[in-house]
Amino acid sequence: MKIIRCTKENETVYAELIGEKVYPIKGLPYENVEQDGREWALSEVKLLAPCEPSKIVAVGDNYLDHIKEMNDAIPEEPVIFLKPPSAILNPGETIIYPARSSRVDYEAELALVIGKKCKNVEEKDADEYIFGYTALNDVTARDLQPIDGQWIRAKGFDTFAPFGPCINTEIDPEHTPVQSFLNDEIRQDGNSETMMRGARKILAFVSSVMTLLPGDVISLGTPKGVGPMCKGDKIEIRVGGVGSLINYVG
Numbered sequence: 001m002k003i004i005r006c007t008k009e010n011e012t013v014y015a016e017l018i019g020e021k022v023y024p025i026k027g028l029p030y031e032n033v034e035q036d037g038r039e040w041a042l043s044e045v046k047l048l049a050p051c052e053p054s055k056i057v058a059v060g061d062n063y064l065d066h067i068k069e070m071n072d073a074i075p076e077e078p079v080i081f082l083k084p085p086s087a088i089l090n091p092g093e094t095i096i097y098p099a100r101s102s103r104v105d106y107e108a109e110l111a112l113v114i115g116k117k118c119k120n121v122e123e124k125d126a127d128e129y130i131f132g133y134t135a136l137n138d139v140t141a142r143d144l145q146p147i148d149g150q151w152i153r154a155k156g157f158d159t160f161a162p163f164g165p166c167i168n169t170e171i172d173p174e175h176t177p178v179q180s181f182l183n184d185e186i187r188q189d190g191n192s193e194t195m196m197r198g199a200r201k202i203l204a205f206v207s208s209v210m211t212l213l214p215g216d217v218i219s220l221g222t223p224k225g226v227g228p229m230c231k232g233d234k235i236e237i238r239v240g241g242v243g244s245l246i247n248y249v250g
């Protein structure tokens with residue numbers, strides 16, 4: 001099942017997406033998905049980021065090939081950081097290039113969406129708390145990362161967390177293509193099967209630190225091939241089963 005969030009004529013709804021048809025549902029999608037009887041065309045709605053997280057947790061250095069390209073050390077425990085909800089950007093909208101940075105990178109990532117409040121989840125029980133998966137662009141002001149030593153500023157600017165266009169509840173998180181295309185040229189061509197720690201293990205780790213709520217997002221790291229974007233660029237993150245998350249840089 002694919003879940004989207006969208007607006008049409010000043011109304012915002014969650015909806016099931018089937019092909020090019022949009023079926024608004026009653027309330028939130030996490031406990032049960034019940035269509036309200038309406039049917040819209042996808043072309044009639046404006047897509048929004050597909051959920052409203054209280055927090056976006058992201059994992060750094062989770063693909064060995066990316067660790068090598070960054071000359072980072074292999075972390076003994078997952079390296080996690082937060083991207084604020086104010087960084088959320090809808091599909092199709094424009095990433096704002098901060099005046100303080102002269103290098104802003106794309107990072108194509110598979111991200112999980114929490115379906116049930118949880119704390120201290122065991123890896124074997126993780127699927128019970130995962131609602132589905134989406135695509136996230138962990139936009140990063142690369143030149144500010146080493147200056148600060150931690151990543152809140154480099155990864156926390158407004159518009160630095162585009163995600164969507166849908167949540168797919170049926171993805172196999174261990175075997176999912178994760179790609180990026182800059183101005184329609186492929187730049188990253190990874191697969192979640194090469195992650196050092198998979199979605200379930202990461203959920204267990206993050207939930208050992210903090211309580212997670214329905215709609216919270218955990219972004220699972222990026223494969224090799226990251227690089228800079230310029231004003232005027234089009235950046236597309238493509239995750240198998242989720243589709244294309246397209247944004248622009250301005």
Ligand code: MG
Pocket residue numbers: 058059060107109138221222
């Ligand atoms: Mg990242």
